Amino acid sequence: MPRASKRKRRSFQLAKQNLDLIFDNLPDPIFVTDCYGNVLLSNSTTALTLDMSLDQLLKSNIHDLVAKNYYSKSYAVEAAEKKCVVQGELITKLGVRQISTSTPIMDDEGNVILVLTTGKMAEYTDKAINAEEKENAKRRKREIEYLRSYVLDKDTIVAESKAMKQLLLQAHVVAQTDGTVVLYGESGTGKEILAKYLHRHSKRSGEAFIAVNCATLPEHLAESELFGYEKGAFTGANAEGKVGLFEAAHRGTLFLDEIAEMPLPLQAKLLRVLETYEIRRLGSCVDRKLDFRLICATHKDLQKMTQEGTFRADLFYRLNVIPIQIPPLRERPEDIVALAFKFFEDFKRKYGLEMRMTPDTIEFLQKHNWPGNVRELRNAIERLIINNMQGCTLEQLEIERHLPGSVPQCNYVLTHGMHGTLKEVTKFVEKQYIYQVLNECGGKMGEAAEKLGIYRTVLYRKLKAYEQEKADER
Numbered sequence: 001m002p003r004a005s006k007r008k009r010r011s012f013q014l015a016k017q018n019l020d021l022i023f024d025n026l027p028d029p030i031f032v033t034d035c036y037g038n039v040l041l042s043n044s045t046t047a048l049t050l051d052m053s054l055d056q057l058l059k060s061n062i063h064d065l066v067a068k069n070y071y072s073k074s075y076a077v078e079a080a081e082k083k084c085v086v087q088g089e090l091i092t093k094l095g096v097r098q099i100s101t102s103t104p105i106m107d108d109e110g111n112v113i114l115v116l117t118t119g120k121m122a123e124y125t126d127k128a129i130n131a132e133e134k135e136n137a138k139r140r141k142r143e144i145e146y147l148r149s150y151v152l153d154k155d156t157i158v159a160e161s162k163a164m165k166q167l168l169l170q171a172h173v174v175a176q177t178d179g180t181v182v183l184y185g186e187s188g189t190g191k192e193i194l195a196k197y198l199h200r201h202s203k204r205s206g207e208a209f210i211a212v213n214c215a216t217l218p219e220h221l222a223e224s225e226l227f228g229y230e231k232g233a234f235t236g237a238n239a240e241g242k243v244g245l246f247e248a249a250h251r252g253t254l255f256l257d258e259i260a261e262m263p264l265p266l267q268a269k270l271l272r273v274l275e276t277y278e279i280r281r282l283g284s285c286v287d288r289k290l291d292f293r294l295i296c297a298t299h300k301d302l303q304k305m306t307q308e309g310t311f312r313a314d315l316f317y318r319l320n321v322i323p324i325q326i327p328p329l330r331e332r333p334e335d336i337v338a339l340a341f342k343f344f345e346d347f348k349r350k351y352g353l354e355m356r357m358t359p360d361t362i363e364f365l366q367k368h369n370w371p372g373n374v375r376e377l378r379n380a381i382e383r384l385i386i387n388n389m390q391g392c393t394l395e396q397l398e399i400e401r402h403l404p405g406s407v408p409q410c411n412y413v414l415t416h417g418m419h420g421t422l423k424e425v426t427k428f429v430e431k432q433y434i435y436q437v438l439n440e441c442g443g444k445m446g447e448a449a450e451k452l453g454i455y456r457t458v459l460y461r462k463l464k465a466y467e468q469e470k471a472d473e474r
Helices: 002-024 044-049 054-058 062-067 075-082 131-152 162-175 191-200 219-227 264-276 302-308 313-319 333-351 359-367 373-386 422-440 445-452 456-473
Strands: 030-034 039-042 086-091 097-106 112-121 181-184 209-213 253-257 293-298 322-325
Touching (some): 030 044, 039 044, 039 054, 044 054, 054 445, 062 075, 075 097, 075 112, 162 322, 191 253, 191 293, 219 264, 302 313, 333 445, 359 422, 359 456, 445 456
Parallel strands (some): 181 293, 181 322, 209 253, 253 293
Antiparallel strands (some): 030 112, 097 112
């Protein structure tokens, strides 16, 4: 008898594991709630459309999610109340539109015990769907499938902020096409990293990624570098000729960085290549047919340059098929901490050190303007570690003194010697613990908020308050 009981328990556990596995491999949102709206079972796709972790979702109640604007509305609640299938369109926190269908499951007495809710990624209602709308539905599904893989991919671009998550969703969709992309963004925002990301997630990922910085191409050699040349084409030419960068990118991706710096005569030749996808080597009379995807990048306003006559208008309109604007680091403070911790861990491994950032260092990172964006942040973290390689302790890691134009400070709070009222000491301990958890979570706001047992918005408010206190003290 006990053996049968063990088998039964084991069978139930296996059934639960299989059910979890089936749920999590479904590409569309699906979750189960009880009659009170508590989430009992879900897949990661559902959680990702709400910009939260699966663990967070499984601790949530649908009523609370609607109140906090994670959903525009809930059909699961309505299905439980009406005791019938309810379907309609809703919008999630990440702006994902979906058709939601909630089906109540009742016991023998007609009481609702569970509600099964499924969603379909789409930008259509439950009426007749035309071909274009079907394509939009497929696009949305690809976005969500990508977002799931993004969360599981530890080596991808750091994106804690909503702006960067939306940008990566857009980039993933764009990567599936061959449309010409222009990446706009300040210096140091990571335009080349995003270009490589587009290539890596495209159908051309198995081919070459050729990066060219137009600002560093010598004007008298630019044409031969891009188009290549035949043997004996000019004095000093390689005796065997040379393959140009356009040809090297055949079947792959060509990345033209600093496209605004390309000389006007060369712009005309680039325009012809983009119109015909043919090139002719210097000294040759044969046109070579090419197949490549073009991605450009610039920190300048190309449209304004066309008005000033410093950039060809016809080339601008040929290039500007898919413009993507990368926001500067100062406009996405959530990413500052996450990137800082990533760089900190990378350089710790590189130099074989064991350190951790202090709360004041984290505060300063959030307040600094970072005009050099991600590049400046990375360099500052490396400089910080290199300058503190002499067996320094936690309290000696002072990033302020290693950043240009900043005021050195040694204001790190120690855990001993606390004094003041109970409220002051409690506030101090809370602050230290929040930064400790944030440190342990590698700067990931969502994970830290979950560990602290508070909402992410509450965590943001507290960090903002700490920043303000620091500013008032100065």
